[in-house]
Each structure stands twice: as structure tokens, then as C-alpha cells.
Amino acid sequence: MSGQQVNNxxxxxxxxxxxxxxxxExxxxxxxxTLNINxxxxxxxxxxSLKFLRTTPWAREKVENFYLKNMID
Incomplete structure (x- = not known):
């Protein structure tokens, strides 16, 4: 099971x-x-925006958390 991210x-x-x-959306x-990202x-x-998110961990985390909260059922 190594390499799999079952809980992600x-x-x-x-x-x-x-x-x-x-x-x-x-x-x-x-x-x-909402996310306060310039x-x-x-x-x-x-x-x-994609380039910025790929190089800025705090902004990517905000986007991922927002996506999880609002887009995943």
C-alpha cells in the first residue's frame, strides 16, 4: 500500500x-x-494564478481547503 493516499x-x-x-463556480x-489572495x-x-499557487504553499493550502469545504460532497 506504499505510495497510495487513501485518506487524502x-x-x-x-x-x-x-x-x-x-x-x-x-x-x-x-x-x-473570500481567500484574500492578491x-x-x-x-x-x-x-x-496557477503558477502562483504552485510556488506559494500557504496560498495553495487556502485554495485546497476552500475546495474541500465547498466543492467536495
Whole structure:
């Protein structure tokens, strides 16, 4: 069972997929206001936001927690 993440609800969900679903559901403005992440507030693009989240652990954690709370049944 090594290498498997049985208890991780995000296992198998790519960051890009999370961001796309959150953007479609909430839009940049609401994501920026709710999560208080400047990458979503100041001239956001999908590509720049994804790059920021991949290099900024605290922001990625916020997005992942928000996704779990609001998008996973």
C-alpha cells in the first residue's frame, strides 16, 4: 500500500482542475475576496494564478481547503 493516499480526499485531483472548477463556480472577484489572495484580485489570469499557487504553499493550502469545504460532497 506504499505510495497510495487513501485518506487524502484531494488524491487524484490536479491543482489546475481545482482552480478551473473554483473559477467557474465563484469567479476571480469572489475568490479574491473570500481567500484574500492578491493573485486573484490584481488582473488575474488562469495561467498566472496557477503558477502562483504552485510556488506559494500557504496560498495553495487556502485554495485546497476552500475546495474541500465547498466543492467536495
Amino acid at each position: 480526499p484531494l488524491h487524484g485531483i490536479k491543482l489546475a482542475t481545482m482552480l478551473e472548477q473554483l473559477f467557474r 465563484y469567479g476571480w472577484e469572489e475568490l479574491g475576496d 493573485a486573484f484580485k490584481n488582473n488575474p489570469t488562469y495561467k498566472s
